[in-house]
Amino acid sequence: MRKLACFFALLLSISSYSQDAAAVKSQVAHAIQELRDFIAIPNDALNADDIDDNILWLKRKFGERGFNTAVLDTENLPLFFAAMPMEDNKPTLLIYMHFDGQYVEPSKWNQPNPYQTVLKKPVADGFETVSFDALNDDIDYDWRLFGRSTSDDKGPIVMFLNAIDLLKKDGKEIPFNLKVILDGEEEKSSKPLPQAVKQYRELLEADFLIIADGPVHASGNPTVVYGCRGITTMTLTTYGPIKPQHSGHYGNYAPNPGFQLAQLLAGMKDTDGRVTIPGYYDGIVLDDGIAEVLKSVPDSDEEIAEKLQFKTSEKVGGYYQEALQYPSLNIRGLGSGWIGPKKRTIVPESATAELDLRLVPESDGNRLKKLVRDYITNQGYHVLDHVPSKLERMRYDKIVTVEEGNVTAAFRTDLDNKYGSFLVETLKNTFNQEVVRFRIMGGTVPISPFVNELKIPAFIVPLVNPDNNQHSPNENLKIGQLAYGIQSLYSILSTPTP
Numbered sequence: 001m002r003k004l005a006c007f008f009a010l011l012l013s014i015s016s017y018s019q020d021a022a023a024v025k026s027q028v029a030h031a032i033q034e035l036r037d038f039i040a041i042p043n044d045a046l047n048a049d050d051i052d053d054n055i056l057w058l059k060r061k062f063g064e065r066g067f068n069t070a071v072l073d074t075e076n077l078p079l080f081f082a083a084m085p086m087e088d089n090k091p092t093l094l095i096y097m098h099f100d101g102q103y104v105e106p107s108k109w110n111q112p113n114p115y116q117t118v119l120k121k122p123v124a125d126g127f128e129t130v131s132f133d134a135l136n137d138d139i140d141y142d143w144r145l146f147g148r149s150t151s152d153d154k155g156p157i158v159m160f161l162n163a164i165d166l167l168k169k170d171g172k173e174i175p176f177n178l179k180v181i182l183d184g185e186e187e188k189s190s191k192p193l194p195q196a197v198k199q200y201r202e203l204l205e206a207d208f209l210i211i212a213d214g215p216v217h218a219s220g221n222p223t224v225v226y227g228c229r230g231i232t233t234m235t236l237t238t239y240g241p242i243k244p245q246h247s248g249h250y251g252n253y254a255p256n257p258g259f260q261l262a263q264l265l266a267g268m269k270d271t272d273g274r275v276t277i278p279g280y281y282d283g284i285v286l287d288d289g290i291a292e293v294l295k296s297v298p299d300s301d302e303e304i305a306e307k308l309q310f311k312t313s314e315k316v317g318g319y320y321q322e323a324l325q326y327p328s329l330n331i332r333g334l335g336s337g338w339i340g341p342k343k344r345t346i347v348p349e350s351a352t353a354e355l356d357l358r359l360v361p362e363s364d365g366n367r368l369k370k371l372v373r374d375y376i377t378n379q380g381y382h383v384l385d386h387v388p389s390k391l392e393r394m395r396y397d398k399i400v401t402v403e404e405g406n407v408t409a410a411f412r413t414d415l416d417n418k419y420g421s422f423l424v425e426t427l428k429n430t431f432n433q434e435v436v437r438f439r440i441m442g443g444t445v446p447i448s449p450f451v452n453e454l455k456i457p458a459f460i461v462p463l464v465n466p467d468n469n470q471h472s473p474n475e476n477l478k479i480g481q482l483a484y485g486i487q488s489l490y491s492i493l494s495t496p497t498p
Helices: 002-017 021-039 048-064 154-169 193-199 257-266 288-296 301-308 365-378 390-395 418-431 448-454 479-494
Strands: 068-072 079-083 092-098 118-123 126-130 144-146 177-183 208-211 223-225 230-239 330-335 350-359 382-384 399-404 436-438 458-460 476-478
Touching (some): 021 154, 021 479, 048 068, 048 079, 092 154, 092 448, 144 479, 208 448, 223 458, 230 365, 365 382, 365 399, 418 458, 418 479
Parallel strands (some): 092 177, 382 399
Antiparallel strands (some): 079 177, 118 126, 118 144, 230 350, 330 350
């Protein structure tokens, strides 16, 4: 009930702030049609043709709004760049979004085609499909648009375009030099981005960066995020017999890689969930001022536990926001032998664990991976970067193959940065609500190359509903959030910085 009240209060504040609420709703109606057209272009980052098709749409839509556009070649898929004509007396704002999307499995969606947007209204047991013909001048802001990338991240791109439209209709001058960079590989870690930012450094120069991606806080309040965790990955594989063996014949005799891996993993954390590897949390200091900001986030640990259905959380931090200030060590997948209907009475030939390590600015990803490797070595394992040969199998008692992923670094802007204060005050004045400030969020956006290369502060301004199912089947965008995003960007782009 509290979240619902906050949402309706937000809608009321949108109407009260706008000089013409009808004009906003009219713009929302236009944005819905534009988003439907955009969603209809598949955007799987694994398919280069998809990315090219999306870029053609972006060139046309940004060109219609008066932007100069360019396609920036990289070592892999291109980036899309757009900019308004520059004026020397204005500060420059760079906005980052992405237009690629997660892979879809149509059979898991409650609609025939995830790339054909479906309109639904909330009902007692979920959502009911509604014809788009039902939309009229009094658009119901509680209805939703279902389709891949409606929220992550095509929705915010369309919000931005329609905020520009509304600014022009109202005759508002934009007090910034405006640049936009759109990524086509964010969903697969944006590997070319660091080199691309170096290559196009002069083109991308700006005073500050806004990332329009992700959901607002669960309360529904306006949200500004000052940083995000980075990520790297490791794959660990242990070995038993060269082929699966009958557990009756060789159980108790052939080494079982599942137990080896389980013992190895179990030693990495204590029973409270804290990483036991020496040095893993080095360098992290949380003073009283930081704690005050963390505790100002209107989270409820009890509500989180009830939503996720667990009794006791891990104790890396004393509460949810504090836990996010530390690097994590997560088992994201385990595999060995067969399970379920295909289960067999065998000793498996191998066992594999997929790990992800979320990073904070104090923790270097390569250093943490080395700590994990050193820990494994200290447990008596011979560490390889390849599948062991027969000679290696016969030479070493315990073998583990370790594969390492790339590092996407964390970033975090100071909480007292003037541009952060500008964003917070602008959103607060727009919606007459307290703004939720995240010191750092748990997820990863590949922004550190901009921060490190351009030497500029960066902020995430989330625009979509927190229950949007991003990366999952039935991804959706609440129409009220479409209005919220247009109004947020309208206010930010029409308000001079201090």
